Amino acid sequence: MEVDVARKILDTNDAHAGQNRERFAAAGVFVLNMMSSPGSGKTTLLEKTLVRIMPKIRCGVIVGDICTTNDADRLARSGAPVTQINTDAFGGDCHLAAHVIGKAADAFDLENLDLLIVENIGNLVCPAEFDIGENARTVVLSVTEGEDKPAKYPHMFRKCDSAVLNKTDLLPYLDFDMAAAEGFIHQVHPDMPIFQLSAKTEEGLSPWLNWLTTQVAENRSAR
Amino acid sequence: MHEMGIAMQVVKIAADSIPEHIQNPRVEQVNLKIGKLSSVVPDSLRFCFEVITKGTPLEGAVLNIDVAPVVARCRDCGMEWTIEDAVFRCKECNSGSVEVISGRELDIISIEIAD
Ligand SMILES: Nc1nc2c(ncn2[C@@H]2O[C@H](COP(=O)(O)OP(=O)(O)OP(=O)(O)O)[C@@H](O)[C@H]2O)c(=O)[nH]1
Ligand SMILES: [Mg+2]
Ligand SMILES: [Zn+2]
Numbered sequence A: 001m002e003v004d005v006a007r008k009i010l011d012t013n014d015a016h017a018g019q020n021r022e023r024f025a026a027a028g029v030f031v032l033n034m035m036s037s038p039g040s041g042k043t044t045l046l047e048k049t050l051v052r053i054m055p056k057i058r059c060g061v062i063v064g065d066i067c068t069t070n071d072a073d074r075l076a077r078s079g080a081p082v083t084q085i086n087t088d089a090f091g092g093d094c095h096l097a098a099h100v101i102g103k104a105a106d107a108f109d110l111e112n113l114d115l116l117i118v119e120n121i122g123n124l125v126c127p128a129e130f131d132i133g134e135n136a137r138t139v140v141l142s143v144t145e146g147e148d149k150p151a152k153y154p155h156m157f158r159k160c161d162s163a164v165l166n167k168t169d170l171l172p173y174l175d176f177d178m179a180a181a182e183g184f185i186h187q188v189h190p191d192m193p194i195f196q197l198s199a200k201t202e203e204g205l206s207p208w209l210n211w212l213t214t215q216v217a218e219n220r221s222a223r
Numbered sequence B: 001m002h003e004m005g006i007a008m009q010v011v012k013i014a015a016d017s018i019p020e021h022i023q024n025p026r027v028e029q030v031n032l033k034i035g036k037l038s039s040v041v042p043d044s045l046r047f048c049f050e051v052i053t054k055g056t057p058l059e060g061a062v063l064n065i066d067v068a069p070v071v072a073r074c075r076d077c078g079m080e081w082t083i084e085d086a087v088f089r090c091k092e093c094n095s096g097s098v099e100v101i102s103g104r105e106l107d108i109i110s111i112e113i114a115d
Helices: A011-027 A042-053 A070-076 A098-105 A154-159 A168-173 A178-188 A205-221 B003-016 B042-053
Strands: A002-008 A030-036 A059-065 A082-086 A115-119 A136-142 A162-166 A194-196 B027-035 B062-068 B070-074 B080-083 B098-102 B106-113
Touching: A002 A011, A002 B003, A011 A030, A011 A098, A011 B003, A030 A042, A030 A205, A042 A059, A042 A070, A042 A115, A042 A162, A042 A205, A059 A070, A059 A098, A070 A082, A082 A098, A136 A154, A154 A178, A162 A178, A178 A194, A194 A205, B003 B027, B003 B042, B003 B106, B027 B042, B042 B062
Parallel strands: A030 A115, A030 A136, A059 A082, A059 A115, A136 A162, A162 A194, B027 B062
Antiparallel strands: A002 B106, B027 B106, B070 B080, B070 B098
């Protein structure tokens, strides 16, 4: 006997994401989901970003990490409230699911935040599939990775609203072809804003900060 | 990598879909539609599914996966085509304003229960 089901496999996650989105909108907080391969420089970029935009923009951070608290400790030095989510390496927890973000958000006074940044688990596949109720997504790619990563992980690069090409300070030592990398990104996602920068030396940080603060300001004025 | 989480949801939805009046149900087939853009690896999904269905009414069920191609539509000229090479730019008018109309599916279509 055939039984019709006709459901989305991730409909439970989508429902939780919808609840998160309503809650974030009601509190007027802009939520950014930051994703990348492991080690592309998300935490470093966030450390530098927080220092520059706080306290004018009131920030909070949720960081997902497989089993350490190193990233949370680094980010907490900025003075921003930070919540760490430790996921289990088993059970498919290679991403942050919407209900997990919902629980983590309880630790924040959302009404008094302008920006909540989620540093997702280092992985270019799984986090693209799980909506967490965010307003925007950024993917970080470092120049130590292949230029063709966007073509290999098209879902991630299509889903995101901006891309950071990090670790440009290393370019002199590498064969990385920046034009090819930008070409691959725009082939998958035409017109996506790309920010070339070095989170280490802070060169090129300003256009990225402008993009982010503009997003937050637009969200605030839309209230 | 996220196949385990996907498999768990498939099993939960399939189990919830078994009509209550059936005694000792045995699910023989589960029919899924998965878009190519979703980056689920069918063999990994089958493996995870097999592992977690042991001892449940879904044990031994065949997972049929219908892989949906990535189909795009140009918002400017209306052209529709199947994307094979991860180039999301209109082949007709070169517009970058392209909408993905199929290829992101992660759907459970139906289940087949033994009579
Ligand atoms: N040279 C150079 N190194 C960098 C830069 N940004 C980050 N790194 C280094 O790259 C390594 C990984 O950086 P993280 O910021 O921890 O990367 P991440 O993406 O948060 O890593 P996970 O959370 O483990 O996925 C560290 O050793 C950083 O010091 C950069 O702009 N230039
Ligand atoms: Mg990190
Ligand atoms: Zn066109």
